[in-house]
Amino acid sequence: MTSLQRLPTSLTPLDAALAVLLDDVEPIAPVEAVLAETVGCTAAEMPPLPVHPLRDIAVVDGYAFSARDLVGASSYSPLPLLAAPAWVEAGEVMPHGCDCVLDADSVDISGPMPQVLAEAIPGQGVRRAGSEFAAGSLVVRAGQRVLPRHLVMARAAGLERIKIRRPRLRIVNVPGGSATAALIAESARAESADIIHVTAASRDAVSIGAALDTGACDLLLIVGGSGVGRTDAAVTALAARGAVLAHGIALQPGRTAAVGRIGKTPVVVLPGAPDQALAAWWTLALPLLDRLAARARRRTVNLPLARKIASQIGLAEIVLVERNEDMWNTLAVGDLSLDAIGRAEAWLVVSGGSEGFAAGSTVDAYVLRE
Structure with a gap:
């Protein structure tokens, strides 16, 4: 009989688990798409x-002129022309020597001699060369x-x-957690990861291990089976195929999450409950995806808290917030309901060494709706 996977007597701090997970992970090679x-x-x-555009471009339909040739022209003092002016369509290159466009109502061509009925300024109706972007942009x-x-x-x-850079992500669903696995897969698609999504044949360690193919992925996620129940075997399967770097993270929710490696491929084991899986996804998997993609720091918004946040020392706690009149309104701390997850506009982590934040304190929260 297979022995139960067990959590260590002490939990690994979130920062330590993330550091060991990111160790020696380099950005993947870029590809052309x-x-x-x-x-x-x-x-x-x-x-x-x-430089773009290379030459002046008409942005309206009309007649092309040099503005200095139209000085004084008006409906009361029409400017006669010796020849019909050049007509340009929007998007066409301006004729040589022309720097403005007059609409059709500003030129009378009904008589024997065309007449201009209005002045113009240089650049009127024209997109100048180099105005869209300069060389080197x-x-x-x-x-x-x-x-x-x-x-x-x-x-x-x-x-x-x-x-x-588009990291390749393999998601292994442990049977029984399909809804959570779908949530993680959809979250990964929102990050534009290249996803392979498979389900293990059963919840036992052998079946899960058989699905842990790292040959065509940059990151492997196992969803479900991270706990210590009689049918939880994801971490045991990981240990049989590679190395478990930490099991039991000081993260609330998400204490049973684990990190490891199979060969050089990093592995994150996410709990099967949606809130716990999201907590581990945000704090462990996303930083890893960012490292693989060489992505710049994620956008945060700094706002004061509408009310205080109390947190337990020793645990990093996830806080969900929504914006209300330029303040962060707390929706949930540590225990994340589906309603709070659905309403949240941003999230933040209270570190394990902090008791929280006082009302009015300004905090940086990671935006969920980019």
Whole structure:
């Protein structure tokens, strides 16, 4: 009979567990991807762009002129022309020597001699050369998430592909925790990870171990089976295939989470309960994904607390907050209901060495809705 997996008598501090998990983990190599497949991914090194546009471009339909030739023109004192002016459509290159565009109502071409009925200023109706971006500009800085608005710039520059880092993530669902595994998979997709999602044949250590294939992934997550019950065997399976670096994290919720390695591949074992899995996902798996993708620091918002947060010494506690009149309103501390998870706009961690924060204290919270 297989022995039960057991938690150690003392829990590993969250900072220590994260440090050992990140040790020797380097960013993955960047890959080139077509623009449509890069949204949400982390940008790698970008080539400097040429100036854009290269020449002045009309931004409205109308007649092209040099503004200095139109001084004094008005409906009361029309300016006669010896020849019909050049017509340009929005997006077309401006004719040589022209620096403004007048709309059709400002030019009378009904008579034998065309007449201009209005003045213009240089640049009117025109997008100047280099006004969109200067030479040497970047589509997006390395380490930042690629957003749809970045791709407008890439396409204007004529780029079809850019370099990104997209970590490969294998999620192994231990039977009985499908809803939580789906939550983690959906959270990983929101991070634009390349996901392989499989379910172990059974909850025993042999079946779970058979699903722990690290050959095609940069990070392995096991969801469920991290506790010490008679049917919990995820950490035992990890120990049989690789190394358990820490089991039992001083994290509330999420005490039964574990971290380890199989070969060089980092492994995080997430508890099967949704709140515990999310806590371990936010504090252990996301920092690892960020390291693999060479992602810049995640965005936080610094606001004062509407009321105090009391925390237990020795445990890092997850706090869920929502914004209310430029203050953080606490939704949950340590015990995270599904309602609080659904309403939360941000989260933060009260470290194990802190008793919490006084009302009015300003705190940094990680934004959940980027």
